Amino acid sequence: MLKKRLDELQLLKRGIVFKHGLFTLVALLLINALLYSQGIEWVSGKWGELIIVFFVIVLCNIEFIYYDISPLGERRQKYLIFFCGLLGATTVIACTYELVMEDTGIIVDGKINRNVLGILFGIMILAIFIAYMLKAKFNTKREDNE
Amino acid sequence: MAKNLRLKAARAALDMTQRDLAEATGVSRQTMNAIEKGDYYPSVKLCIEICKVLGKTLDELFWEE
Numbered sequence: 274m275l276k277k278r279l280d281e282l283q284l285l286k287r288g289i290v291f292k293h294g295l296f297t298l299v300a301l302l303l304i305n306a307l308l309y310s311q312g313i314e315w316v317s318g319k320w321g322e323l324i325i326v327f328f329v330i331v332l333c334n335i336e337f338i339y340y341d342i343s344p345l346g347e348r349r350q351k352y353l354i355f356f357c358g359l360l361g362a363t364t365v366i367a368c369t370y371e372l373v374m375e376d377t378g379i380i381v382d383g384k385i386n387r388n389v390l391g392i393l394f395g396i397m398i399l400a401i402f403i404a405y406m407l408k409a410k411f412n413t414k415r416e417d418n419e
Numbered sequence: 420m421a422k423n424l425r426l427k428a429a430r431a432a433l434d435m436t437q438r439d440l441a442e443a444t445g446v447s448r449q450t451m452n453a454i455e456k457g458d459y460y461p462s463v464k465l466c467i468e469i470c471k472v473l474g475k476t477l478d479e480l481f482w483e484e
Contacts, residue, residue, distance in 0.1 A: 280446035
């Protein structure tokens with residue numbers, strides 16, 4: 274994504290995005306650790322930390338798209354984003370199907386079901402695709418107006 | 420921040436789009452748009468690049484009274 278040479282404004286904005294990412298990551302990990310120390314474990318094992326890291330990656334990607342740091346028109350980038358959309362949709366459908374078939378409920382033993390976590394992952398991947406589509410549409414409209 | 424109308428006028432006088440000027444100066448169209456809208460003050464290096472492409476001086480495009 275960032276192999277293309279960025280101009281000075283894009284570099285500045287990239288720094289802001291990384292700052293947001295770092296602060297969000299630290300805040301969420303601290304909240305997670307606080308919950309854990311109080312005996313509240315919302316997911317089993319290390320999935321809590323993993324989902325937080327993944328959430329921050331998605332957040333940074335969406336901000337990259339919003340600030341036009343990602344080369345939206347590049348073919349390789351397009352394929353990657355479309356792959357994200359496909360992967361996200363497949364994950365959401367598969368996990369929803371499994372959740373309905375197993376009929377175990379959203380929360381099992383006080384922890385979020387792994388299928389619900391799968392749906393969350395899928396939604397986050399889909400969010401990148403949706404942000405890309407909206408931004409591409411917005412940019413095309415703005416260019417037409419100019 | 421105030422819009423840079425002189426930059427816009429100089430670009431339009433050469434019948435260039437924001438994209439053309441952005442490509443000529445090696446920045447993205449969004450950056451050029453931000454400069455014209457006054458949302459971003461470019462570095463001196465970029466100002467000089469823009470002046471070279473548009474055939475203007477720094478004073479003519481960027482000096483504020």
